[in-house]
Amino acid sequence: MTDTLYDETAAAAAASVIRAYSTSFGLATNLLGSRVRRHVRNVYALVRVADEIVDGAAEAAGVPLDEQRSVLDALETETYAAIERGFSANLIVHAFARTARECxxxxxHIEPFFDSMRTDLDTAEHDDASHDDYVYGSAEVVGLMCLQVFVNAGAPSPRDPAPALV
Structure with missing residues (x-):
């Protein structure tokens, strides 16, 4: 797949998110091979933006809880649309969608993540089951997204990882 200027700009935007939000993880991604580095950054950037909607910048800006939910829902909807069409006007979504398509x-992977982000909006305390669901969606599936990257980045077409890895 040939990179266009827009694809390169989207990837640079995603890389800037990881550099700004996580110095250690940003530096750690530099140790990854070039085949996967960009894709891991693209995953992280979308995850970071979603988290800022429910637990950061949106709240600090005074966005009411119901509007935070609407913004998160719109981000999820745009993510699926971008994966389908291969383009988003949102540079971070575009970068993620490109990675999602290739890998x-x-x-x-995506639905449980957004479900966990919604949990941040309305759940103050967890029981064992809701905690397990939250951890799966907010952490484990992000790891599974990265596993998809490690297995598929640069491959002619995506395939499922070996069951032992999942």
């Missing part, structure tokens, strides 16, 4: 990151 086989699908709804099975």
């Amino acid at each position: 086989g990151i699908g709804r099975v």
Whole structure:
């Protein structure tokens, strides 16, 4: 897949998010091979933006809780649309969608993540089951997205990781 100026700009935007929000993780991604580095940054950037909607910048800006939910829902909707069409006017979503298409990151990974982000909006305390669901969606599926990257970046077409890795 040939990079366009827009793709390069989207990837640079994603890289700037990781550099700004996580010095250690940003530096750690520099140790990754070039085949996967950009894709891991693209995953992290979308995850970071979603988290800022529910637990950061949106709240600090005074965005009411119901509007935070609407903004998060819109981000999720745009993510799926961008994966389908191969383009988003949102540079971070575009970068993630490009990675998702190349590496086989699908709804099975994305839906639990956004569900966990919604949990941040309305759940103050967890029972064991809701805690497990939250951790799966907010952490484990992000790792599974990265696994998709490690297995599929640069491959002719995405495939499922070996069951032992999942």
